[in-house]
Amino acid sequence: MTAPAVPHQDRAVIVDGVRLPVRLLTPPGPAPDAPRLVFLHEGLGSIGLWRDYPAALCAATGLPGVVYERQGHGGADPLTAWPRPVGYLEHEAEHVLPRVLDALGVARFVLVGHSDGGSIALLHAALRPAGLLGTITEAAHVLVEPITLAGIRAARQAFVQGDLRAKLARWHGRNTDGVFWGWNATWLTPPFPDWTMTDRLPAIRAPVLAIQGEGDEYGSPDQVARICAGAGGPARPLMVPDCGHVPHHQARDAVLAAMTEAIRDWTGAPAR
Template identity: 75%
Template structure:
């Protein structure tokens, strides 16, 4: 259990057999409705494939973390996570060199953190990251609201979030549909990034178009590799796991020089 500004954030450390002491750490940043459990065993699989240790943690309001103070969240909540919370998480966990693996909101946080040019960041992998809000994004979010209020989404989320279920949903859904948030755009931050990026997105992502990938790769100040995953929606690491695992493993090996195993 990590503590940041007095807030309890559950975390899981991963260390595959043979991982070298002092090797860079894979830090997993979950989606807007995510938790440690919703990653399932993908973090363990990537750590085994790369030979690197890992850290998976839950942001405030998710899983068994402390509850949100309220919602909708401020327009700058992703920036706050990247600039204030994530650096303190890494400090609390004793992590220096790292590679970020961020999904959806977690991908946006990874990009915002990379724009700070932290010394220990070897690279960042994003899946379904947003750098601006699209019409398809809002349509997907409104469809999720219908599924939560009238369908079976609430009990599905309750399995992973328990008492935080309403907070985690409305802290995401109500925020992204606020008129002020529909104008959110972080593309002006991308030019500050210098570390390498692997930018992944499902070709059939229900929350974003390939314009997101194009904008990230065109705007980044460092090398950025686009990867549009065919026959895949918003969760590539589950929906196209073999291809995604192979691509991530190769990128991490390039960035870390294969330092994962003794």
């Protein structure tokens, strides 16, 4: 299913001297002060790897969207070193994301985060920002499981011996090695298996929709169970059958419908 055409503008913001590309999506109709959907990509993600899903969700809800790339991804400035610090997700949630939102003048928003982006979304939600209306996560991690590490080891083999590097190069260009090792080497660093953010979940007050594929190769259903049990506000799980780590592509119609319904409930956006 192809998304309706949604006008967009590509630009960049600078955070701590680092250039981060941004795509602004503006479907026809929303008021200037309408809340925005803020998309946070996965650990190997980019603007391009979302494909047309952000445009489809913006069209379905009638709300504008913001998609940006973190340092080392896509066309952003490259990482300077890896492995990253164990607290790199917290840094993105507590330091980088607020500065991106400020630079773009985003006052009210819904977070839509996939994998690493989902974890960043939850960590940011735990700060209780005044303009946050709700958080949607897909395949977010709140702790490291054996299945997570097994999936990351398999990805390393596919990158070194298979065709994963060539596939990523299409989206990341000069950043291909940095984006992969900045994710893979970090999660396989000896201190990282002890990382958890479950202690942050009770601070979340805005509503949460936690989505995960039943066949996710990087996490068990316990991730969603912990998110929903630990969140301090309303939280709803959605386990998607016959689906792996990328629900918005692998079960697009069902995920698009669930996200659209949640966003309408949280923002008052009319049915389209």
